[in-house]
Amino acid sequence: MTSQTTIGPPRFRAFGRKHIDRLPWLEQLSHEQMIALKAVSAVLPFRVNEYVLDELIDWSDIPSDPIYQLVFPQVGMLARGDFDRMVDLVTSGADEEAIVRAARTIQQGMNPHPSGQQELNVPSLDGEPIAGCQHKYRETVLFFPARGQTCHAYCTYCFRWAQFVGVDKLRFSSHDVETLATYLAGRPEVSDVLFTGGDPMIMSSKVLRRYVESFLTPELAHIRSIRIGTKALAYWPYRFTTDRDADDLLRLFEDVRRRGRQIALMAHFSHPRELETREVREAMRRIRDTGAVVRCQAPLIRRVNDSGDVWASMWSEQVRLGAVPYYMFVERDTGPKHYFEVPLARALKIFSRALSQVSGLARTVRGPSMSATPGKVLVDGVTVIGDERVFVLKFIQGRDPEWTNRVFFARFDAAATWLDQLEPAFGEREFFFDPEIRAMYDGRWRPEWADDEDDEEMTA
Numbered sequence: 001m002t003s004q005t006t007i008g009p010p011r012f013r014a015f016g017r018k019h020i021d022r023l024p025w026l027e028q029l030s031h032e033q034m035i036a037l038k039a040v041s042a043v044l045p046f047r048v049n050e051y052v053l054d055e056l057i058d059w060s061d062i063p064s065d066p067i068y069q070l071v072f073p074q075v076g077m078l079a080r081g082d083f084d085r086m087v088d089l090v091t092s093g094a095d096e097e098a099i100v101r102a103a104r105t106i107q108q109g110m111n112p113h114p115s116g117q118q119e120l121n122v123p124s125l126d127g128e129p130i131a132g133c134q135h136k137y138r139e140t141v142l143f144f145p146a147r148g149q150t151c152h153a154y155c156t157y158c159f160r161w162a163q164f165v166g167v168d169k170l171r172f173s174s175h176d177v178e179t180l181a182t183y184l185a186g187r188p189e190v191s192d193v194l195f196t197g198g199d200p201m202i203m204s205s206k207v208l209r210r211y212v213e214s215f216l217t218p219e220l221a222h223i224r225s226i227r228i229g230t231k232a233l234a235y236w237p238y239r240f241t242t243d244r245d246a247d248d249l250l251r252l253f254e255d256v257r258r259r260g261r262q263i264a265l266m267a268h269f270s271h272p273r274e275l276e277t278r279e280v281r282e283a284m285r286r287i288r289d290t291g292a293v294v295r296c297q298a299p300l301i302r303r304v305n306d307s308g309d310v311w312a313s314m315w316s317e318q319v320r321l322g323a324v325p326y327y328m329f330v331e332r333d334t335g336p337k338h339y340f341e342v343p344l345a346r347a348l349k350i351f352s353r354a355l356s357q358v359s360g361l362a363r364t365v366r367g368p369s370m371s372a373t374p375g376k377v378l379v380d381g382v383t384v385i386g387d388e389r390v391f392v393l394k395f396i397q398g399r400d401p402e403w404t405n406r407v408f409f410a411r412f413d414a415a416a417t418w419l420d421q422l423e424p425a426f427g428e429r430e431f432f433f434d435p436e437i438r439a440m441y442d443g444r445w446r447p448e449w450a451d452d453e454d455d456e457e458m459t460a
């Protein structure tokens with residue numbers, strides 16, 4: 001596991017928990033730190049590669065280095081008792097089966113399926129749910145190709161962590177793109193298909209092309225944009241430069257454009273350092289040369305990027321490289337959330353401070369935004385109305401399109417970290433969308449656009 005001495009382009013190799021003892025980068029860790037890493041990585045996902053280790057992490061500043069925090073599981077991510085239990089197992093030479101069993105119990109207690117949203121958003125065709133997709137907002141369908149369900153490295157804060165540790169058995173992935181294409185043919189209001197994962201860029205260019213081309217047919221002329229959610233630019237930029245099929249990938253992007261559709265990379269960048277290497281800049285240039293657009297988004301994470309200056313420099317650098325700042329997300333309620341979470345009030349301060357330092361070209365970004373059950377909800381401000389201090393909240397996307405751009409108010413709460421911890425302002429009993437959301441859980445309501453024609457006939 002020494003550094004590659006071969007001449008030629010870097011070859012992707014992923015390192016995980018079983019490689020911990022053999023990674024030369026970790027030789028500077030103390031015995032206790034190594035034990036802790038082994039204990040926590042049995043519970044939470046851990047995957048890293050040479051680019052992240054060599055080019056992104058500042059080893060003179062661990063453990064507080066933001067990229068180290070981003071990819072290496074940390075002691076504080078587990079509750080004290082759980083951590084001690086895992087350390088006991090790891091140091092007593094327990095067999096792997098016992099370690100996995102203990103890890104499973106701990107994982108189940110970490111809200112592996114936040115808000116059950118996935119179940120609510122699965123569309124169906126002829127009464128059959130379509131595997132591997134979600135349709136929550138009228139215009140955009142999410143597609144989870146089965147072979148794109150891993151990443152070049154894992155983020156410790158990932159809200160899909162449960163799938164990477166095997167608690168969640170890739171329930172949302174799809175081998176079958178035909179069914180989705182048939183569904184979309186009957187949905188002219190859908191303009192975007194968003195490939196997501198994992199990281200779809202983990203797939204070979206050949207497999208990706210087969211999937212993408214399924215959406216370029218004349219029957220699906222209304223699909224204007226193919227979006228690909230990816231962190232490959234940050235974790236493995238060689239995917240776009242020197243990898244064996246990098247050129248094929250760029251050719252695919254060009255072909256999509258030539259066929260009159262837009263290709264957008266929804267790039268996940270957590271920290272400005274990820275934009276500083278020669279490799280990522282070259283990758284960005286090559287992608288832009290194909291006519292594809294790069295839009296950037298990330299969650300706000302304590303210890304990784306919880307500073308206005310960090311976001312300001314990240315957005316400025318994105319603009320300089322020709323990319324478009326898009327979303328700052330609030331971290332979801334799952335996994336080691338207590339370790340990472342930033343209260344909404346503080347998130348708003350960080351966002352505002354960052355926004356005040358950049359030009360209008362970077363102010364395309366929106367946030368802090370919660371992807372909550374009723375929709376994407378923006379924390380737009382804090383103000384006083386009458387004599388009540390309130391959060392000004394706003395729907396960026398609503399499950400019901402009527403909610404889009406609608407403003408509503410919640411009582412100010414300096415500690416709240418998510419929408420479900422907020423109370424309506426002005427003594428109101430509930431938020432305006434609560435009755436519909438309740439009805440949706442009972443199966444009594446869904447937005448008009450989500451009704452099948454078949455269903456309408458049946459209920460007419």
Ligand SMILES: *Cc1c(COP(=O)(O)O)cnc(C)c1O
Binds near residue numbers: 371
């Ligand atoms: C964010 C999101 C989208 C895309 O929303 P845009 O605002 O159009 O980028 C689509 N589906 C789901 C479930 C989402 O969370």
Ligand code: SF4
Binds near residue numbers: 151199230268
């Ligand atoms: S790249 Fe995305 S899907 Fe992969 S671990 Fe990070 S947040 Fe999760």
